[in-house]
Amino acid sequence: MTTILWLRRDLRLTDQAALIAAAQEGPVIPVYILDDETPKHRSMGAASRWWLHHSLAALDSSLRDQGSRLILRRGKSEAVLTALARETGAIRVHCLRHYEPWWRNAERAVGQALDLVCHDGNYLAPPGSVITGAGQPYRIYTPFWRALQERMPPPTPLPAPQGIAAPKIWPESDSLAEWKLLPEKPDWAEGFREEWRPGEAGARERLEDFLPRVAAYAIARNLPSDEGSSRLSPHLHFGEISPATIWHRVAGAEGDPTAFLKEIAWRDYAQNVILQFPDYGTRNGRTALDGLRWRTGTAADADLRAWQQGRTGYPIVDAGMRQLWTTGWMHNRVRMITASFLVKHLLIDWRLGEAWFWDCLVDADYASNSVNWQWTAGTGVDSNMFVRIMAPLSQSEKFAAGGYIRAWVPELAHLPDAAIHDPEAAGCRPDNYPAKIIGHREGRARALEALKKVQ
Template sequence: MTSPTIVWLRRDLRLADQAAFVAAAAAGPVIPVYVLDDETPKHRRMGAASRWWLHYSLASLDADLRKRGSRLILRRGRCETVLADLARETGAATVHCLRHYEPWWRNAERAVGEVLDLQRHHGNYLAPPGSITTGSGGPYKIYTPFWRALEARMPPAAPQPAPQSLPAPAAWPASDNLADWNLLPTTPDWAGGMRDEWTPGEAGAADRLAAFLPRARVYSERRNLPSVSGTSRLSPHLHFGEVSPAALWHAAAERGGSVGTFLGELGWRDYAQNVILQMPDYAGKPAREAFEEFPWRDDPVGLKAWQQGCTGYPIVDAGMRELWATGWMHNRVRMIAASFLIKHLLIDWREGERWFWDTLVDADYGSNAVNWQWSAGTGVDSNMFVRIMAPLTQSPKFDAAGYIRQWVPELAHLDDTRIHDPDVRPRAYPPRIVGHAEARARALAAYGEWNDRGK
């Protein structure tokens, strides 16, 4: 019998439009493998919310594979060691995978390639990161010209359907039991809101896409309104590779209206990967190095209030509570909450990046880092630090009353005019942790002093 081929899975947990499965199946028997590697990423191991999602996504993929005469093998440890051991056990000589661009996965791919024949394929982005270059052949640092160049190469290739069957090896190697990985919270079980909100897996991604497509043509008009269903909520499915960006492009591109804004958001995801390809430590180091000397405040009380949604600013608190309950936060509110931490509280943006990394089900290294540096004004393409979002203005501007009622029940009895900034507060709801005018003046003063020292 032909020697089996290993498909090494990471953030590409799907069968449709999955080039590694296509290539492996063409060669003979296929052994799909997911390796839980907490050693290679070190401090960038998956956060708690992502691990919850991973459990159900792996279970879903295994069920889909079994319908096709296959199954998912689970192993734990360093990828290069686990895959080399598995190859010896099964007689496999070749490993197929989709390329990943996080710095630890690039290291892992190099390590695996040193011990096995590793065949890497494109498929997690609209275009291979690093392939969109300037006229001189260099990488783009700014999003707008990057997007123009990427859009000129669209559409991506049409997505390939999922295989009807996958050839199985003569004997299956041993697999870990998914439950033994303890990816799910138990004491306490804080994931009830996530179970209510999400269905991880390829079928869940297809359902979410089907629900979004009728609204895709009014995406730009509705995406900034947290009280309505204006966003796609596809980000965690994209992050875990349960649907390909090419599939989303082809499904949505002809919907008309303002769907181009949604396609641009897919482009931003590609842009973020190009940034971390150039600057692998982007989540821990400001692109504008002078910001290493910025006078951030050491404020554990303020940080905890922000994390718990107890700042006294209803729109901020609603977002932070939505995040804790569901593992997700509306994009407009993410910007408001991030700006509040950085500029109202003057807390280092890296504290927020780390919190989102642990609590988001769509905690993508590139997008999370790029978005936080954009908010902080420290990135290669970012908002200016002196542009300070006013939460009490943003909230009514984007009609967030219903959103606040959902996530801040202490204020649910207030009408649409008072709920954004209640003059009389229920005893259960905290006062503002800092006044807006005071916070703005403090942030501008800190920036001015830092900027003067730099000169």
């Protein structure tokens, strides 16, 4: 019996429960559908499309090594899978379960048309399965983490199948080039190519490179100038490596891995949030802040553009935004600083920042992006209070970001550590670097005044 393997954000052969189940039943037709209709305004951003192109190419190569290949189709998932089943005589579809609201809708629609078998495997524990004593899902991370630990470690990762049976006749496939996922004019992806190797092999390389640094992660992850981050987030997002694989390898490394494992668990937590609140990417988790008056108009638009372009006059913010534009990724500590600056100092709606990150991040993930922005904005069900306003200048100095700023803001590369965090206050701001678009105290006071009006 020929079966269809429906791939989405699970582009790997190892620890891939849907692939293993399909391969045990007979010939398999692996298919990836470029579906921009189902997610609508949540279709992938430009950076994610760049990654997807290379990840699909790597997956197809791996499949061919196993005697298989990747079929590419474009359109609405339900219609494409129904047509493919009709063409090939396949009566069953295997997939890994996804939790974004549009994918849950798609799974229901496919399940009504075909025999759809959904498997777990993209998270440490199936979202919705870690519950309170009252049988309710957790809304707060800390008790969620405690409860999740009781179920860890996750199951031992499954090896890739040794050979994948092919159908007698392969269905037609789009060519990857036809999808035009890569930028051409202009080609803005040079920094992406230098930084990343999408695909399962690239994910394994990142993990092995990170293992010797696990013990230092608790401190190093907050230092932008240090290589303390794992940079596994885009590989995890596209499912090129399973969280179970990472957990077992990291847990066996030297040193205490808890700080890093809690970050992997945060990814699970974010999925649990969107399972409870499917519109979390557009609606405040705390309705009490729905009346907050965000700035709009010409001046706010200009400030948003300055933030996007890394021209705010705050070196740590500008370094982060330029790193994002150049590489499709940003250091986690700097993500919090840049997000806080947009929401609090500039009083611009967090949803505009989330949308920018959605387009620019190679690890743009609906759950993580939405939860992280709402945590920083103070609007989330579990979040920083709005009154906690990060001071970007002192954060920059506290976390020794001088080297990071020199790497991404070359106008300031000649400045000493004593001046680089705030060249304007030090009296040595270069002419080609902008003055602050708002003072820290002024921005803080404006944000707190806006909050008073809704309390």
